[in-house]
Amino acid sequence: AIRMTQSPSSFSASTGDRVTITCRASQGISSYLAWYQQKPGKAPKLLIYAASTLQSGVPSRFSGSGSGTDFTLTISCLQSEDFATYYCQQYYSYPPWTFGQGTKVEIK
């Protein structure tokens, strides 16, 4: 199975900051990469698919980039509602779906 590795595992940031989360695949996955946001006690929410396409209704401060093995999720101006855990997921080769271990964005 393809392994997904995110970095960092967690970090603190302030409202208004620009933040970047990295996801690396153990082998090339073209652009078959999605990002999810999860808040405590809630199911994950799809933010971005095809590495850079914003899901309907997702604010434009979120963006994604990359292809092959290296990907990034950027939040251009962090808002209070963005403090959450973010997961990447590959769907190039499935089953199985495989997810990164998550990146928790905390308030500084």
Next chain:
Amino acid sequence: QVQLVQSGAEVKKPGASVKVSCKASGYTFTGYYMHWVRQAPGQGLEWMGWINPNSGGTNYAQKFQGRVTMTRDTSISTAYMELSRLRSDDTAVYYCAREGPRSSGWYRLPGYWGQGTLVTVSS
């Protein structure tokens, strides 16, 4: 609108089995695979497998082969996930999830999720 409503929390003893249900509405139940994903406390997301509600065919993650059984009842648009020989490390929230519309770019992705079912395994 697509809705997936799961059954309530369960507490089980080690060695027992648990069966979680996922009732679908707002779409043709047999038209989309239903996936199951679990999340242990404080941990990440782990895909368990899928069921094709139309045929009943399944595909399980290797880790759960022999312990998981996914079934469905098309008459009530409900999918089930049964996990047997429970261990303490099976304590997790279990989610059902449906792929996006075939016409969308997010087909093959879990775009619709149930609310989750907490299964606690404890003696």
